[in-house]
Amino acid sequence: QKEVEQNSGPLSVPEGAIASLNCTYSDRGSQSFFWYRQYSGKSPELIMSIYSNGDKEDGRFTAQLNKASQYVSLLIRDSQPSDSATYLCAVNIYSNSGYALNFGKGTSLLVTP
Amino acid sequence: DGGITQSPKYLFRKEGQNVTLSCEQNLNHDAMYWYRQDPGQGLRLIYYSQIVNDFQKGDIAEGYSVSREKKESFPLTVTSAQKNPTAFYLCASSMGARTEAFFGQGTRLTVV
Numbered sequence: 001q002k003e004v005e006q007n008s009g010p011l012s013v014p015e016g017a018i019a020s021l022n023c024t025y026s027d028r029g030s031q032s033f034f035w036y037r038q039y040s041g042k043s044p045e046l047i048m049s050i051y052s053n054g055d056k057e058d059g060r061f062t063a064q065l066n067k068a069s070q071y072v073s074l075l076i077r078d079s080q081p082s083d084s085a086t087y088l089c090a091v092n093i094y095s096n097s098g099y100a101l102n103f104g105k106g107t108s109l110l111v112t113p
Numbered sequence: 114d115g116g117i118t119q120s121p122k123y124l125f126r127k128e129g130q131n132v133t134l135s136c137e138q139n140l141n142h143d144a145m146y147w148y149r150q151d152p153g154q155g156l157r158l159i160y161y162s163q164i165v166n167d168f169q170k171g172d173i174a175e176g177y178s179v180s181r182e183k184k185e186s187f188p189l190t191v192t193s194a195q196k197n198p199t200a201f202y203l204c205a206s207s208m209g210a211r212t213e214a215f216f217g218q219g220t221r222l223t224v225v
Contacts, residue, residue, distance in 0.1 A: 031211060032213075034213055043219045044216050046215065088156065092211045095169075099163075100169070101158075101205070101207070103148070
């Protein structure tokens with residue numbers, strides 16, 4: 001089975017620090033990668049999308065993709081208590097004659113004041 | 114307002130009953146998805162549809178059924194064959210098969 005793997009955490013960082021979240025995937029053919037944030041009891045919201053190797057920055061967030069290592073990461077600079085949430089890595093994987101978004105189990109992030 | 118609407122937000126069902134969860138989008142997206150989330154777990158794919166009148170099973174399709182008769186609608190039926198249906202159900206849509214997906218607010222189903 002094609003998989004998306006994340007450390008479940010919790011990852012605890014102090015306010016103002018950099019939080020680093022990691023994800024690996026098994027399907028070498030995957031071409032689309034996403035990070036979602038999910039607050040408890042709410043639906044996921046898209047933070048970043050990345051399609052090519054390298055870094056992509058958006059405000060305090062940086063997504064990094066390395067297709068050779070099948071690895072995607074999310075850096076959150078100047079972490080704030082409001083960043084405390086579960087972060088879900090998602091990868092488009094081909095199965096059953098179509099592409100679908102497959103999710104990791106998520107990493108819980110706690111930013112302490 | 115453009116977006117994805119799931120209804121109802123909360124749903125209670127007696128054992129042995131079928132129930133249908135609604136998902137409507139006005140984003141003109143081609144692809145739509147249904148996921149299930151259990152406490153402390155990630156999202157597991159139930160069914161997805163890339164175009165109207167076509168859909169594929171995901172990883173946990175047993176006990177569920179869907180239809181895609183209109184581009185904007187992708188209802189999910191939880192049948193009595195689903196052994197453990199209590200969960201948070203999330204519908205999503207995307208422009209294409211490999212682009213970012215956006216979610217509705219979810220339906221929390223409880224079997225009583």
